[in-house]
Amino acid sequence: MAKCYMCDEESTSVEHSPPKSFFPTDKRTNLITVPACKTHNEDTSKDDEYVRNIITMSIENNQTSIDHFFDKSLRSFQRSPGLTSAIRNSLKDVSFYKLNAKSFQLDRPRFDRVIRKIAYALFYKKYGYTWERLLAATTNQLKMEDMTNDHLGDLFETLSDDLNELKLKGENPLVFQYAFIDFGIDKNDKALFMLFYEGFPFWIIPDKTSNQNSFD
Template identity: 30%
Template sequence: MSNIENICYFCGEKATSKEHIPPKAFFPKDNRDHLFTVPSCDEHNGDKSKDDEYVKIVLGRSADLMLRKDLDEVKSSSERAIARNSRLKKTVEANPEPAIIVLPNNITISSVSHEIDLERVYGFFGSLARGLYYHHEKEVWKGRVSIAPHFLIKEDAEQEDLEKHEELLGLFDRNDSHGENKNIFYYTFVYILDDDRVWTGACILSICIFDEFKVSMVMEPYYN
């Protein structure tokens, strides 16, 4: 193997295993063609799997996916994981509050919402961004990653924040994106050029999970 295949996609230390980017568990078994892996160390594979499971459960329990029969297998595996792990259940179901779900036919259902562990969500997407960058550029990303999870923006957010989100959402293009199973996952990179059309070293990664949850990652190098 070449040297790049022997180092962890996240930290550049010696790789001891391979990790699916995004995690294989997000895909039903009959939609796992063309998945790819990146080399990883133990810390950035095994330890990260807890965040993978948490985010899969949180997204899978969203009201937006209630009618998605194609994801029944993924959602069922998440519920089995919760049933087996009381600590995970406590984390996923933290601070319950009453909620109302409005279905497409305007029927309302009483439900419960829970507090989202933002640190785990941001950790998951930060690792995903670094893995996708490694896959495309064959090098470890050594800059910062600023994460904008559009599905978490509140309607009463500051106008400036709403405008930034709208600008980033304008970069999503499902038809012109990477991903063989776009109903599960797709993404695009936009490389930022300077006035002379030279790459600045920065890029914007747009990803969408389950054809519903859009997240933008602004990746900028550390400048001296």
Template identity: 30%
Template sequence: MKNNLPKICYWCGVNLPLNNTTKEHVPPFTFFPKGYRDNLMTVPSCSDHNNNLSYLDEKFQFFIKAFKTNEIAINDLNTRVKRGFERKEKQSFIKNLEENSRSGKINGKPHWFLPLEQNEAELFIEKILRGIYFYHKEKPAKGIIQSISKRIIYENGVNTIAGVDFLKEDLSPDILSKGDYNNPKVFKYQYLDFRDMFVVFMQFYDDVEFIGWKYPENFSFD
């Protein structure tokens, strides 16, 4: 892993002191159980962008592990994550899960769909994409950032399964670069960097897939 990245915040680009030790794990540290923390990716961060979205880290580690797509996710969900949510201050979150979760199928297999607030999924993936972008490009990402996943149900009726399949077919593995990761059973990724278009295919615990992309800086929908 790189250890000589520019001393600026990966998100906002603010200059950081040379002795700055504030770093953002990509993806968050909470995703990695003991035994799977070998040489994790980190990027320099200001204190605001290291802390302001920490609530998403905890929520999404539960959201993604709850799909139980491999033994690592299942074991950590049933031990460390479960203990964390048994705390008194987490009861409102558990109540929300009980009231709003619903079941469904992905590729014919039953899955549990968990409630998310508006734009939380997009913001979480944006956070990771910005970290990966900075790690490879050594500058903050500028431009519109979007994402999609078969695991997210959007209220506007977007067919996410068809969208993901279309992107995977259009961007074949032959044109993607392998990411820099050391714990593939927890997280791995491939990316495309072409004319300021940056696309990342992310996989958590083998089979929870998200696709995020950054449009060129001067792109707009107008």
């Protein structure tokens, strides 16, 4: 068996990345997998679903996302009263681009953990070695309470200036595409762009001062 994508242990299974639940059953061509050890193949399907539900709610996504929301996310909300009430209890009226909308509080640490996991797996798949960096995730789709961007929002905007130059990869582009760029000279200094459902982007930025990896 190959070694694990996160550590030097031998792998005992394979992990799908992004998780299978993000992909409608008719859009699962050559899903990406990586080898994982016992520690790193922990069952995170509840967290995966949580993130999938939030991402598919974005109104900037494509029809595949809307269909998947009604097919899977809505049912998943109905099955988990905890998630629904967590959102309902934190609903607020907000004004966003002069639209009246509702906002809710997000468990960002839980959310980012899933996103980082995907990033580590994609890196291992592409380069064949473990991404030995702590990672930060930034997106313009999740707003702070005052409706400003997250703490890396400026970096997100800067990196996104040349999106057209990126050669996005992904065999199910309606669900997921990604691209790496060099972000420095060290073999770990790459940044990763990920795009879900053609509308929900992330930049994953490595912390250059770190030389370890962690989902947390």
